[in-house]
Amino acid sequence: MPRPKFISFTRGGTPGYGVLAENRVVDLSARHASQWPTLREAIEDGALLSLAEEAASLQPDFPVEEVRFEIPIPAPEKLICVGVNFPDRNEEYKDGQAAPSNPSLFIRFPRSFTGHDRPLIRPPESPQFDYEGEIVIVIGKRGRRIPEAEALNHIAALTLCNEGTIRDWVRHAKFNVTQGKNFDRSGSIGPWLxxxxxxxxxxxxxxxxxxxxEVRQSDRTGRMIFSFRKIINYVSTFTTLVPGDVIVTGTPTGAGARFDPPIWLKPGDVVEVEAEGIGILRNTIADEA
Incomplete structure (x- = not known):
């Protein structure tokens, strides 16, 4: 039985959420918005699986062509990203250092992401626009100092991310990457949960x-330096994870910056991020108007 695909969308200027059935949408927000305004509240109540059962018994309400995909969790409390989480990515730095003992982390803002099938925006400040395909875990159960043995019990859902990066802007200061990781609509999350x-x-x-x-990045999660269990354990040491929190778990080698010469994204390019059992996140590239 195929796994349900929960989407957040805008239709006719009105936000909503539902389940994608073939090429049509079962509109769950029309039925449950008073109880769960967004998928974040549904996740907090542990309602995804019951909503999936309900959606399977309903006739779809409208074709998917009528909606604009939004990021699945519209207002997460936290968007935490893991850097350098595949062995070949660590070797790219050519600094002679072994893989670190703890994950490198940084924060992104919701405004820096857009949804599936919408353009990623290249800003006028730099042509060095790059892609990073990643798997996303969405937290479903609150926790602090979560043991690794229990970590996966805190996951509600999975999705994908293109963690678009303005490369020269991650080098504007000595110790941080925040600027190059947070240009408006430079990345995407989706297409569904x-x-x-x-x-x-x-x-x-x-x-x-x-x-x-053209395949640019390809690897397997079994080769990650920091497992999903370890990431949840480590992050929850210093901050309380809450339902709807988004953790972007790291990208394989093969970003455009690593080619000689670098190959930057340009308007008209199409970037697809695919993971087995999750789906394909697709975006075009456009210049900022």
Whole structure:
């Protein structure tokens, strides 16, 4: 049985959420917005699986062509990203250092992301626009100092991210990358949320990024330096994770900056991020108007 695909969308100027069934949408927000205004509240109440069962019994309400995809969690309290989480990515730095003992982390703002099938925006400040395909875990259960053995029980859903980066702007200061990671609509999350039910969904799945059909990044989650368990354990040490929090878990080698010469994204390019069992996140590239 295919796993349900929960989407957040805008239709006719009105935000909503539902389940994608083939090429049509079961509008759950029309039925439950008073109880759960967004998918974040539904996740907080542990309602995804019951909503999926309900959606399976309903006739779809309208074709998917009538909606604009939004990021699945419209207002997460936290968007935390993991850097350098595949062995070949660590070797790219050519600094002779072994993989670090703890994850490198940084924060992104919701405004820096857009939804599936919408353009990623290249700003006028720099042509060095790059892609990073990643798997996203969405937290479903509140926790602090979560043991690794219990960590996966705190995941509600999975999705994908193109963690678009303005490369020269991550070098504007000595110690941070915040500027180059937070240009408006430079990244994407989606296309949907797949409810998390068991560890096989994450154990050793292929993650791939393509630009104009050419494979640029390809690796397996089983090779990650920091497992999903470790990431949740580590992050929850210093901050309380709450339902709807988004953790972007790291990208394989093969970003445009690592080519010689670098290959930057340009208007008209199509970037696809794909992971087994989750789906394909697709975006074009456009210059900021």
């Amino acid at each position: 797949i409810p998390y039910t068991d560890e096989s969904q994450l154990a050793d799945i292929r993650l791939e990024t393509r630009v104009n059909g």
